[in-house]
Structure formats: structure tokens, C-alpha cells
Amino acid sequence: MTSNRRILLAERPVEMFTESCFEVVEAPIPEPGAGEAVVQVQYLSLDPTMRGWARDEPSYLPPVQLGDVMRGGAAGRVVASNNPSYPVGACVMGLLGWQEYAVVGGNSGTLANVLPDGIDLVDALSLYGSTGVTAYFGVLDIGQAKEGETLVVSGAAGGVGSIAGQIGKILGCRVVGIAGGEEKCRWVVDELGFDDCIDYKQGGVGAALQEACPEGIDVYFDNVGGDILDAALEHMKDFGRIVACGMISGYNSAERPPGPRNIFRIVTKRLRMQGFIVIDFLPRFPEAALQLGVWAAEGKIQNRVHVVDGFLAAPSAINMLFTGENTGKLVVKL
Amino acid sequence: MTSNRRILLAERPVEMFTESCFEVVEAPIPEPGAGEAVVQVQYLSLDPTMRGWARDEPSYLPPVQLGDVMRGGAAGRVVASNNPSYPVGACVMGLLGWQEYAVVGGNSGTLANVLPDGIDLVDALSLYGSTGVTAYFGVLDIGQAKEGETLVVSGAAGGVGSIAGQIGKILGCRVVGIAGGEEKCRWVVDELGFDDCIDYKQGGVGAALQEACPEGIDVYFDNVGGDILDAALEHMKDFGRIVACGMISGYNSAERPPGPRNIFRIVTKRLRMQGFIVIDFLPRFPEAALQLGVWAAEGKIQNRVHVVDGFLAAPSAINMLFTGENTGKLVVKL
Numbered sequence: 121m122t123s124n125r126r127i128l129l130a131e132r133p134v135e136m137f138t139e140s141c142f143e144v145v146e147a148p149i150p151e152p153g154a155g156e157a158v159v160q161v162q163y164l165s166l167d168p169t170m171r172g173w174a175r176d177e178p179s180y181l182p183p184v185q186l187g188d189v190m191r192g193g194a195a196g197r198v199v200a201s202n203n204p205s206y207p208v209g210a211c212v213m214g215l216l217g218w219q220e221y222a223v224v225g226g227n228s229g230t231l232a233n234v235l236p237d238g239i240d241l242v243d244a245l246s247l248y249g250s251t252g253v254t255a256y257f258g259v260l261d262i263g264q265a266k267e268g269e270t271l272v273v274s275g276a277a278g279g280v281g282s283i284a285g286q287i288g289k290i291l292g293c294r295v296v297g298i299a300g301g302e303e304k305c306r307w308v309v310d311e312l313g314f315d316d317c318i319d320y321k322q323g324g325v326g327a328a329l330q331e332a333c334p335e336g337i338d339v340y341f342d343n344v345g346g347d348i349l350d351a352a353l354e355h356m357k358d359f360g361r362i363v364a365c366g367m368i369s370g371y372n373s374a375e376r377p378p379g380p381r382n383i384f385r386i387v388t389k390r391l392r393m394q395g396f397i398v399i400d401f402l403p404r405f406p407e408a409a410l411q412l413g414v415w416a417a418e419g420k421i422q423n424r425v426h427v428v429d430g431f432l433a434a435p436s437a438i439n440m441l442f443t444g445e446n447t448g449k450l451v452v453k454l
Numbered sequence: 455m456t457s458n459r460r461i462l463l464a465e466r467p468v469e470m471f472t473e474s475c476f477e478v479v480e481a482p483i484p485e486p487g488a489g490e491a492v493v494q495v496q497y498l499s500l501d502p503t504m505r506g507w508a509r510d511e512p513s514y515l516p517p518v519q520l521g522d523v524m525r526g527g528a529a530g531r532v533v534a535s536n537n538p539s540y541p542v543g544a545c546v547m548g549l550l551g552w553q554e555y556a557v558v559g560g561n562s563g564t565l566a567n568v569l570p571d572g573i574d575l576v577d578a579l580s581l582y583g584s585t586g587v588t589a590y591f592g593v594l595d596i597g598q599a600k601e602g603e604t605l606v607v608s609g610a611a612g613g614v615g616s617i618a619g620q621i622g623k624i625l626g627c628r629v630v631g632i633a634g635g636e637e638k639c640r641w642v643v644d645e646l647g648f649d650d651c652i653d654y655k656q657g658g659v660g661a662a663l664q665e666a667c668p669e670g671i672d673v674y675f676d677n678v679g680g681d682i683l684d685a686a687l688e689h690m691k692d693f694g695r696i697v698a699c700g701m702i703s704g705y706n707s708a709e710r711p712p713g714p715r716n717i718f719r720i721v722t723k724r725l726r727m728q729g730f731i732v733i734d735f736l737p738r739f740p741e742a743a744l745q746l747g748v749w750a751a752e753g754k755i756q757n758r759v760h761v762v763d764g765f766l767a768a769p770s771a772i773n774m775l776f777t778g779e780n781t782g783k784l785v786v787k788l
Contacts, residue, residue: 172722179722180692345718358514364720379713384679386698387729388506388513395721 124149127218129184135372142435155226157198157206161216164452165193165245166438171371180397190218195241211235246449247423248409254398255283256408262396263339263363267292270333275343277304279449284341285314286421296332300444326351344369353382356389364395424448458483460553463518469706476769489560491532491540495550498786499527499579500772505705514731524552529575545569580783581757582743588732589617590742596730597673597697601626604667609677611638613783618675619648620755630666634778660685678703687716696727758782
């Protein structure tokens with residue numbers, strides 16, 4: 121390649137991302153400045169939280185500015201370097217953005233982690249990257265799930281949810297997923313070993329939770345918010361914990377949707393609902409990656425990845441997260 | 455007196471309590487059975503949570519059954535006893551219910567705590583009772599408020615809120631109240647020493663919070679829920695804590711009102727929202743009562759009580775909690 125294609129945020133989405141939200145531009149392949157390295161990007165990570173980054177409002181990261189490269193996790197290989205920490209040939213991952221070549225280190229403002237030789241980049245971006253690490257700290261630190269407890273995971277067939285539930289099984293929890301469609305539910309139970317999975321598209325999530333968790337929910341790992349959070353609140357055990365990881369059901373609403381009617385259950389059931397952002401756990405990423413790696417090597421965790429081909433597919437592929445078309449972690453292969 | 459008047463729950467309220475919700479009956483003054491004592495009730499405690507007890511749905515205590523004496527905290531004096539722990543003449547408090555004479559101990563199913571000789575029964579029922587203790591554990595254990603932090607308290611002129619804010623001041627917090635009406639706000643600031651108080655009846659609570667807490671809220675002690683919780687969510691600092699003590703704004707709704715639109719802030723701001731019921735802290739009541747007593751003796755906490763006269767006033771007086779007519783703790787004097 122002789123040029124660096126980059127996808128910019130051109131317009132803020134009102135509801136779902138549309139074609140006009142993005143613009144593809146070509147730039148020269150960058151040269152590394154002092155202390156910098158240039159990474160050829162090979163995979164983009166697509167994550168629900170990216171919809172929030174496109175909003176013009178303060179959040180845990182500043183909004184992506186119009187005209188800037190779309191922010192996103194990615195992994196690739198160093199092709200030029202003025203930084204001994206990023207040797208040519210090394211694989212790295214970080215918030216490299218939607219571009220074919222990214223500058224890291226030095227004054228670039230972009231940090232990337234070097235990956236072990238021979239690691240699968242897709243595994244790195246999913247299981248050992250923010251997806252797996254989110255599941256890890258969500259279940260263990262925020263949810264404090266323990267052996268014998270009932271863990272319910274929404275978005276169970278998604279990247280984070282599918283790993284969160286498997287971690288629950290490793291801990292000795294009874295794990296009940298909530299996912300959209302029979303096929304996803306079957307995968308979650310038959311392949312990942314969840315004890316049960318509720319198809320929310322059949323309706324009646326409350327009754328299904330009552331049946332699947334007759335003694336109530338100890339830990340609810342919430343990726344979706346909305347009506348499913350509402351149903352979970354009604355079925356929590358006293359002193360249960362709600363891991364507020366994401367609320368994807370509301371991400372594409374032009375206006376903030378109403379909150380759960382059962383929120384008063386937080387008082388009467390003495391619940392703890394706690395939000396977290398995986399970035400806060402940065403100093404502990406190695407701990408999580410190591411443990412997840414060992415579990416994967418022992419065959420205790422499966423990592424399913426939905427790969428979409430071609431850099432230019434990213435703008436449409438990201439909506440698959442919101443329509444539920446992906447199963448497992450969604451990535452784009454450049 | 456020769457008879458024991460008792461107020462029964464006759465009909466469940468749909469919205470506010472109405473006259474037809476209660477029925478007054480007369481019964482003989484009870485005689486104590488083995489291990490029992492009879493208490494002549496002198497003060498009833500009126501608390502927002504009692505509205506929940508009248509609902510026919512599972513909660514942290516079973517619903518009061520139709521035809522049963524209305525459940526309620528109360529304090530009085532032992533007038534007959536077959537239990538050396540409850541000597542005649544001793545003052546006690548507990549869930550004695552809406553009746554002039556209550557049986558405690560033995561097989562009565564009612565526990566009561568004996569109070570120190572000479573203690574003011576109204577102080578016992580408010581500051582050293584569940585009201586003060588709720589404020590104590592809410593601020594310290596659930597909210598973990600610390601010196602230099604900003605504590606916002608809604609229902610600031612109510613029983614729990616007025617004490618919660620004063621505890622915040624003792625800890626060295628900047629304390630901002632939210633109350634209904636200029637007079638309550640003035641009392642909270644001028645008499646109780648809050649740093650500021652927002653009159654929610656003026657509207658614009660969000661803007662007022664922004665002005666009163668320009669760097670955001672560390673701990674929000676919520677007694678009201680609804681729109682004020684929604685506004686607080688938007689003004690929390692990252693890693694802030696929400697003490698979910700009560701949500702009185704919704705207690706008289708026939709249908710559960712929608713939850714806060716800003717609930718997603720729990721994720722992006724990494725908030726911890728935690729509910730609690732003071733009963734769970736029963737083994738630690740002595741700790742709280744002792745500390746509150748010392749603070750009161752040192753003049754650091756003021757305990758204002760709104761006393762309504764006459765047993766039969768209880769059914770109408772309880773609605774003052776919901777219309778905001780009381781300032782400080784609301785009790786009925788028999």
C-alpha cells in the first residue's frame with residue numbers, strides 16, 4: 121500500500137450510525153517522529169461504547185471531534201519505529217483508531233501495548249483485550265460473584281457477555297444468559313456451558329427469570345439496560361449486586377429513554393448497582409490477561425469472534441452490535 | 455383508661471392514605487402472658503416507609519394485613535410485666551404499632567429495646583431511633599462520606615435528611631440540602647449549618663446543583679427519588695456514591711413511576727448506587743445511638759421534632775410526610 125486510508129467522524133449520529141456519519145480520506149503513510157512508531161493496523165475492534173464516543177457530550181472519554189479519525193481499539197504490527205519499546209515486527213494493540221496506519225508512542229498521544237510473539241491478534245483484541253478484561257473485572261471486582269451464587273448476564277451472546285458467563289461458570293456460579301434469538305441461546309448453553317439462556321425476543325423476560333432463577337439473582341451483569349434491567353431489578357435477591365457494564369438498548373435513542381420503574385427495588389432489596397469502565401483497571405490488565413490466558417489454555421473459556429472483512433466495512437458493521445447480528449466479539453479484518 | 459384503642463389497616467391506599475384506610479377499634483387492655491410485658495404507648499413515629507408497608511406486595515417486611523393493627527415504631531412505658539427484662543416503669547421502643555397498649559416479649563412476636571432512664575422519649579424515637587440511625591449508617595457506611603467531599607441530601611428538612619446533613623458537617627463535608635420551600639431551606643442552612651440548600655419548588659434543580667456543586671457531588675443521600683435523583687445523577691462526580699435511602703416521590707403513585715433517564719450515568723461516571731434498610735444494622739444500633747448521643751450532648755446535632763397531638767390524629771398526620779407539611783421528625787403524642 122502507498123497510502124493510509126482513514127475513516128473520519130463526519131457527522132454525529134442521531135440514532136443509528138448512517139453512511140453520512142463517516143468520511144473516508146487518504147493520507148500519506150506516516151513516518152515515525154522521535155520516539156514514535158508506525159503500526160500497520162490489521163484488525164479493528166467494534167464495541168458498543170463507541171456509539172457513546174460519537175455523542176457530543178462529556179463522558180468518561182472526550183467525544184470524538186467531527187473531522188477526527190474515529191476512535192477505536194485495534195491491533196496491528198509495527199512497520200517503522202524510532203522507539204525501542206516498539207520494535208519493527210512487534211504486534212501491538214491500543215486505541216489506534218479507524219485507519220490503516222497509526223502512529224504510537226512519542227508525542228502521538230496514542231499508547232499501545234506490545235503483545236507476546238505469536239499471539240493471535242484477534243484473541244488479543246477480544247479475550248485479552250478490553251472485552252475479556254471488562255468481563256473479568258465486572259464479574260470478579262464489581263459483581264463479586266461467588267461459588268454457588270446465581271449470575272445472570274444480558275447480552276450473553278455478545279463479546280463481553282459470553283466471556284462474563286463463562287467466568288461465572290469457572291467460579292462455580294449458576295449462570296443464566298439473556299440473548300436475542302433461539303440460535304444464540306442454544307450456543308450460549310450448548311457451547312459455552314451456561315446453565316440456561318432466556319430468549320428475550322420471545323417476550324416475558326420477567327416470568328422467564330422467575331422460572332430460571334426461582335430463588336432470585338445474586339449478581340446481574342447488565343450490558344443492555346432498559347426493560348431487561350427493569351425485569352432483573354424485580355428478581356434480584358436481597359443484597360444482590362448489579363454490574364452496570366453497559367445499557368446498549370438506549371445507545372441509539374435520540375433522547376434518553378426513561379429509567380427502570382423498578383428502581384425502588386434498590387432500596388427494598390438493599391441492592392448495590394455499580395458502574396465501571398475498564399480503562400480504570402489499566403494497571404491490572406496484565407493480571408486479567410494472564411488469568412484469561414490460562415483459562416483459555418485449559419479449555420475453560422471459548423472465544424468466538426465474528427470477523428467482518430475489509431476496512432471500509434467498519435461503518436456499516438458497527439451497527440451489527442445494535443441490531444444483534446453478531447455472535448461473540450465483533451472485529452473488522454483489514 | 456379502661457380500654458385499648460387500636461387503629462387497624464382496613465383498606466389498602468391507592469394513592470395517599472385516606473380515612474377509609476383505617477378503622478379504630480376498642481379492645482380490653484391486655485394482660486401480660488408468660489414472659490410478656492404490656493407497654494402503654496406514648497409516642498408514635500411516622501415514617502415514609504410505612505406507606506410501603508401498606509402495599510400488598512413483598513418487600514423487606516411482609517405487608518401489613520388488612521384487619522391488623524397498623525405497624526409503626528413507637529415508644530412508651532411498661533405498665534405490667536412478667537419479664538424481668540421489661541420491668542414496670544421502664545421506657546421502651548420498638549415496632550409497637552398503632553395502639554394505646556402493646557404487648558412485647560414472650561410469644562408476642564414484638565421486640566422492644568429498653569431505654570436509659572430519663573431519656574426523652576421523643577429523642578429516643580427520632581435521633582436515637584431508626585431515623586437517626588438511618589442517617590448515621592447511610593452517610594458513614596453506605597455513602598462513606600469523607601472530609602472535604604461534597605454531600606448532597608434530599609429531603610433535607612425531614613427527619614432522616616436533617617440528621618444526615620449534620621453528620622456530613624461533623625465529618626467535614628461540604629453539605630448541600632434539597633428541600634421544599636424557602637422556610638425549610640433557611641432552617642437547614644441557618645439552624646443546622648448546611649452550607650447551602652436548594653428549594654426544589656423553585657424548579658431548575660439541575661442548574662441549582664451545578665451552581666451549588668460546581669465540581670460535582672461525591673455523595674448523594676437520596677430520600678426522594680424521581681426527578682431530583684435524575685438531576686443528581688447528572689451532577690455526580692466520577693466514582694461518586696448514591697445512598698438509596700428512600701424514594702418518597704413515588705410512594706403514593708398507583709403505578710410505579712418511570713425511573714431516571716440519567717441512569718446511564720451510573721456506567722459513565724462509575725457510580726455506586728446502594729440501597730439499605732436500617733433494620734439490617736440492628737446489631738450496630740448501640741454504636742450509632744451512642745455516637746449520636748455524644749454528638750447531641752456536644753451540641754453538634756440538633757433534633758427537631760414535629761409533634762402532632764392525639765392518637766386518633768395518626769391516620770391524617772401520616773400524609774404530612776408526603777405533602778411536606780412537617781419539618782424535622784414527625785411524631786404523634788398520645
